Amino acid sequence: MAGYVLRRLLHAIPILAGVSLLVVLSAHLVPGSPGESFVGEKGTPEAIRALNESIGWYDPLPVQWGRLVWGALRGDLGRSFATRRPVLDELRERVPATVELALAAFVIALPLGLLLGAVAALARRWPWSVLDHLTSTLALAGISFPVFWLGLLLQIAIYPMQQRLSPLYTLEPVTGLYVLDALLAGDPALVRDVLAHLALPALALSTIPLAVIARMTRAAMREVLGQEFVRTARAKGLGPVRITLRHVLRNALVPVVTVTGIQFAALLGGAVLTETVFQWPGLGTYIVEAASRKDLPALQGAVLVVAVVFVAANLTVDLLYVALDPRIRAGLEGRR
Known part of the structure; x- marks a missing residue:
């Protein structure tokens, strides 16, 4: 290993x-x-x-x-032309906000994507097949709608509520994670305010990974449902819930883990549009600001951070492969 x-x-x-x-x-x-x-x-x-x-x-x-x-x-990415501050210090301030936004979107996308994909895979006969068509349509819409367009629609729809929110810069940063900082401040009203700030960008950002995870879960489970061991489990009298959770979903997780890891990395590195639309002070807005003023050290440092995130996500997915699929573990052990 x-x-x-x-x-x-x-x-x-x-x-x-x-x-x-x-x-x-x-x-x-x-x-x-x-x-x-x-x-x-x-x-x-x-x-x-x-x-x-x-x-x-x-x-x-x-x-x-x-x-x-x-x-x-050496951990030295230079100094920003605009602020004359070390780029690494600025990234330390911006990256936690992007991580928080990505985690919030992932918390929405992962369970809903698995649930919708499993429902679509199991609903193969009329009248339940309507759920399959409905889920597929929603997944296609989630992939097709541009994030910035959806973000603008959400802002228009929830504009009165957004007007009542306090600016995020009134929160004293401790960890850089706004929800955690609000909890540390011990103010319930501040926690609710931060969650309200986070809800719309997280919802807009979650649509694409939710749709991708749902479609991959549906395809992987449909393939596993046709395997011999599933028919054997039914012949032994196992219940549908046990077959689905223990046999079908578990064996369908390997391709789902692939897209899930890639989507999470995309959330961290691809939140530029979402952060710009909602003015979320994260890595995405930092990249836009650096590009607009040609702040070369800031832009180069931010891009390198995004590249490291993608490489780390791919490495994590590879390790999860080994943990989930015994065939891969057996192959690695056979090479010794």
Whole structure:
């Protein structure tokens, strides 16, 4: 098992190296330079060049890439051009809010997705097949509707309630997780206020992973329901609930775990639109702000964090494979 984990970690190294290289290259594909953005149109060419030289903008690309990698290995992602603060400190303040939003969306998406997928898989005969068609339609709608459009609709529908909420910046940050900070403050009214702030963006963000998990659960359970061991379990007189939970759902979890891990990583790294629409102070809004003002160190640091999240999620999914599927464990043991 330790050898398997080590191999997976070694596979992650070229992925992260490739992402960091793309980050450096993409910065030069955008028109303009950081100096032009921060000095402004009225700045002299000498001032623009001086600023670009101070950040190594004219250095060869391999040198810039090596500097980024070496700084990331030392925990130094540079300083933001706009705030002059270390990027790592700013990310420490923003990432917890995104994690909290992603967890809230995941708490909505995972149980509902498993439930809807299981219901759709079991409802194969009339009149229960109507549930299958209804669930499939809802899942297709959840994948098709743009998150920002759904977020705007929710804001319009719940606008009067949103107007009564207190701004989040009135909460004194302790852990960076707003719900936990409100609980630590010991104010029930503040807890309710934070949950109300969190509800709409979490609901909007959960629609796509909910739909994906439901569709994958339905497909995986339908495949398992046709296996010989399920018919054998019925022939032995086992009840439908025991067959579904112990035999069908358990054997259908391997592909579901795959999409679940990927979707959770997507929630952490892909909440840009949701956070922007709802002005949630997380990593997504940080990326948008950094891109709009061409704050190169901030943008590069945030993208690297997102890449690490995806790699860590894939590694976690691989380890869950081993825990859930005895065939994979047997294969790993056979290689020894």
